[in-house]
Amino acid sequence: MSDGVEGNEERRRTGDAAGPEPQGVPEPRPGEPEPAAQPGPAPLVKAGTAGRTEARAGAKTDEPATGEADDAAPAAPDASGTPADAPPDSTDTPDDPETPDEAGDGLRYERLPDAPPPILDGVRARPPAPPGLATLVAAAVTALLSGLLLGDGLAVNALILALPLAAGAWFAARQAGRRPRRSSLCWGVGGLALLAVPVWSDAEWPTLLAVLAAAGLGALALHGCRKWSGVLLAPLGPVLAVRRALVWGWRGARERTAGGEKDLGPLLRSVLVAAVLLVVFGGLFAAADRAFADLLGSLVPDVDGGSGVPWRLFLAVLGLAAALAVAHTAAAPTRWDGLGPGPGRPRGRVEWALPLVLLDLLFAAFVAVQAAVLLRGEDVVRASNGLTYSEYAREGFWQLLFATVLTLAVISVAVRVAPRSGPRDLLLVRAVLGTLGLLTLVVVASAVRRMDLYMGEYGLTRLRLSVVAMELWLGAVVLLILAAGVFGARLLPRAVLASAAVAVLAFGLASPDKLIAESNLDAHRDGRTLDLRYLAGLSADAVPALDRLDEPLRSCALRSIAVPDAPWYATSLSQARAHDILTARPVRNHPCRDFLTDDISPSVR
Numbered sequence: 001m002s003d004g005v006e007g008n009e010e011r012r013r014t015g016d017a018a019g020p021e022p023q024g025v026p027e028p029r030p031g032e033p034e035p036a037a038q039p040g041p042a043p044l045v046k047a048g049t050a051g052r053t054e055a056r057a058g059a060k061t062d063e064p065a066t067g068e069a070d071d072a073a074p075a076a077p078d079a080s081g082t083p084a085d086a087p088p089d090s091t092d093t094p095d096d097p098e099t100p101d102e103a104g105d106g107l108r109y110e111r112l113p114d115a116p117p118p119i120l121d122g123v124r125a126r127p128p129a130p131p132g133l134a135t136l137v138a139a140a141v142t143a144l145l146s147g148l149l150l151g152d153g154l155a156v157n158a159l160i161l162a163l164p165l166a167a168g169a170w171f172a173a174r175q176a177g178r179r180p181r182r183s184s185l186c187w188g189v190g191g192l193a194l195l196a197v198p199v200w201s202d203a204e205w206p207t208l209l210a211v212l213a214a215a216g217l218g219a220l221a222l223h224g225c226r227k228w229s230g231v232l233l234a235p236l237g238p239v240l241a242v243r244r245a246l247v248w249g250w251r252g253a254r255e256r257t258a259g260g261e262k263d264l265g266p267l268l269r270s271v272l273v274a275a276v277l278l279v280v281f282g283g284l285f286a287a288a289d290r291a292f293a294d295l296l297g298s299l300v301p302d303v304d305g306g307s308g309v310p311w312r313l314f315l316a317v318l319g320l321a322a323a324l325a326v327a328h329t330a331a332a333p334t335r336w337d338g339l340g341p342g343p344g345r346p347r348g349r350v351e352w353a354l355p356l357v358l359l360d361l362l363f364a365a366f367v368a369v370q371a372a373v374l375l376r377g378e379d380v381v382r383a384s385n386g387l388t389y390s391e392y393a394r395e396g397f398w399q400l401l402f403a404t405v406l407t408l409a410v411i412s413v414a415v416r417v418a419p420r421s422g423p424r425d426l427l428l429v430r431a432v433l434g435t436l437g438l439l440t441l442v443v444v445a446s447a448v449r450r451m452d453l454y455m456g457e458y459g460l461t462r463l464r465l466s467v468v469a470m471e472l473w474l475g476a477v478v479l480l481i482l483a484a485g486v487f488g489a490r491l492l493p494r495a496v497l498a499s500a501a502v503a504v505l506a507f508g509l510a511s512p513d514k515l516i517a518e519s520n521l522d523a524h525r526d527g528r529t530l531d532l533r534y535l536a537g538l539s540a541d542a543v544p545a546l547d548r549l550d551e552p553l554r555s556c557a558l559r560s561i562a563v564p565d566a567p568w569y570a571t572s573l574s575q576a577r578a579h580d581i582l583t584a585r586p587v588r589n590h591p592c593r594d595f596l597t598d599d600i601s602p603s604v605r
Contacts, residue, residue: 123338127244128331130252131324132175138168139249139323146319147312152570154198154207160569161319162195162214168323169222169330176331180221183494187221190501197508202540202574205462206508213504220497222326223333229340231493237334238325245328246321344416349428352419356432359410363439370446397454400447401467404474407440411481415489430485437482444475459531460519465512473503511574513538517545536560543578552590559587 131139141164149157166188173180180188194217197210219234286293346352411433418433419425451468476499484492517535524530535546536557546557563578571579 123335125332125334128172128176128248128328130255131172131249131327131331132252133256134171135168135175135327136249136252136256138164138171139320139327142168142323143316143320146322147316149569150315150319151311152566153564154211155566155570155572155575156199157569158198158211159192159195162192162218165323165326166192166218168327172327172331178330181224184221184224187217190498191215191217191221194501194505194508197505198572200573201508201511201513202572202578203511203513204539205466206504206512209504210508213501216497217501218326219329220494222329223336225337226490226494227337227340228493229338230336231497233336233339237329237336238322240334241328242321242325245324248328249320249324341416346419346421347417349419349425352414352417353428353432356410356414356436360432360435360439363436363443367439367442367446370442397447397450397467400443400450401471401474404440404444404447404471404478407436407443408474408477408481411436434482434485437478437485440478441475444471444478447471448475455519459523459528460516461534462512462516465516469503469507473500476503511541513541514545514574517542521545521548532557539574540572540578541574543574543581547581547585551588552592555588555590556592558582559592 142161145157145161145164149160170180191214194210194214198207201207216235219237220231223230223234223237225231225234282296286296414433415429418429420429448468448471451464451471455464455468477496480492480495480499484495517538520530520535530553532553535542536559538546538561540561540563543558543561543563546561547554549557561578563575563582565579566575
């Protein structure tokens with residue numbers, strides 16, 4: 001201790017301030033009383049227990065020496081009303097989180113454990129560098145085209161908008177040092193191909209499926225995922241990146257407008273001057289020549305039309321946000337494959353195989369009954385059930401469709417928990433699940449055959465055609481699963497997605513409404529009832545088929561089919577064909593009430 005005193009005296013003589021001791025309690029000066037121990041930082045405890053903690057500490061400090069404890073007065077209660085000598089775990093008095101402690105330190109709380117990191121922190125990429133000039137220009141072009149071309153329907157404008165959107169993603173990925181894989185390029189090309197459906201068809205339901213499928217393929221092209229988790233979650237990437245993408249784009253624009261080699265100022269001034277020149281001289285030429293004015297009016301969108309300027313501005317902002325989100329995802333994609341679940345705990349052979357073998361036997365029994373009923377004809381059905389052939393077919397279709405979907409779920413779970421300790425286990429898995437897959441294909445064929453019989457009796461509708469197409473696709477998925485059992489499941493997620501995209505593309509390009517109209521007219525030619533009310537609710541795809549009807553059925557069927565006079569970028573090819581047909585042969589004003597309610601005899605030209 002003398003060394004510490006001499007050091008302090010030396011610092012006082014030299015005029016240096018004595019700094020605080022790094023650890024422990026400072027030594028007292030000679031002749032001074034020993035200082036009280038300085039308390040350390042108070043730990044964060046539960047609210048309402050601070051007063052009791054300090055009271056207990058004070059009781060222990062003021063405790064009399066040995067032999068005087070019997071004469072000592074009981075300790076006074078603390079501010080919360082708890083006796084100071086109460087045991088720490090006493091629950092005599094409730095905690096009062098609103099009562100401060102006597103020392104005036106306020107309330108103190110327990111230190112909670114750190115919250116676990118968000119689930120996406122482990123798979124989210126680092127923030128990319130601010131976007132370059134090419135990415136910002138592509139986003140601006142997308143925003144401009146969104147405001148001008150959207151709002152009047154979807155046709156070729158969807159494909160036009162996809163081009164600058166894809167260009168912005170390409171530029172952002174190259175700037176971030178990402179080279180696209182061949183699979184990503186294939187997904188991108190597939191997404192663009194799906195946008196040919198709104199160019200070709202006027203029906204809304206195939207168009208909606210095609211646009212959603214194109215968005216899914218585009219998201220997979222941005223992320224490059226290969227596993228089930230990536231294939232299913234990739235469409236969430238651009239949606240979750242919108243907020244970060246807007247900030248990212250703002251930073252890039254600020255850097256490009258702050259001067260320097262990559263300043264956006266000259267480009268913006270050039271674009272503004274070009275726009276002014278085009279508007280001025282275009283207006284003069286349009287006023288000078290009516291033919292040029294008609295051409296210019298058909299090419300330039302009508303901003304002051306029914307959509308209105310606010311709606312156009314909203315679409316432009318929406319297009320800008322989408323373009324930045326897509327570009328940001330291309331530069332820093334989320335690694336969705338990292339969220340996939342690991343393999344399940346393998347089960348024993350008997351535990352795993354017994355339920356599936358029994359399920360195989362049940363499928364085999366059902367297939368045998370189906371072969372006996374559907375192949376022997378209507379007499380067997382009527383004798384056993386009292387139903388017509390078509391009624392029997394419709395009765396079980398939905399159950400078989402649900403059974404197919406449920407079988408796919410059973411196979412996916414069975415693969416995760418299958419035994420895999422050796423070659424014998426692999427052979428067992430292939431035999432049991434392969435048998436189940438083959439029997440499922442027979443169930444799919446039975447379901448399709450049932451619906452075919454029903455449609456042959458009552459005609460084709462949108463719902464019937466859609467469910468048959470879905471059942472056929474489920475059969476293709478079962479075939480892919482069987483192939484994966486032989487060649488490996490590494491490509492199975494992407495193969496299933498590719499099959500879905502091909503199915504949607506084929507379904508859209510086949511013009512379902514046209515198929516429905518032709519099928520019903522062919523049945524009407526054979527003497528069956530024609531549901532003219534249903535046919536009149538189809539889209540412009542059905543106009544060429546309905547044009548074959550004689551009057552007044554033709555006019556009654558075509559009168560309610562809307563063929564709007566939309567701009568060129570919002571007009572599909574089927575709308576253009578329907579417009580030409582109705583222009584050459586206008587709809588006549590016939591009374592159609594009786595034709596829309598009663599059965600109609602055959603009258604197809």
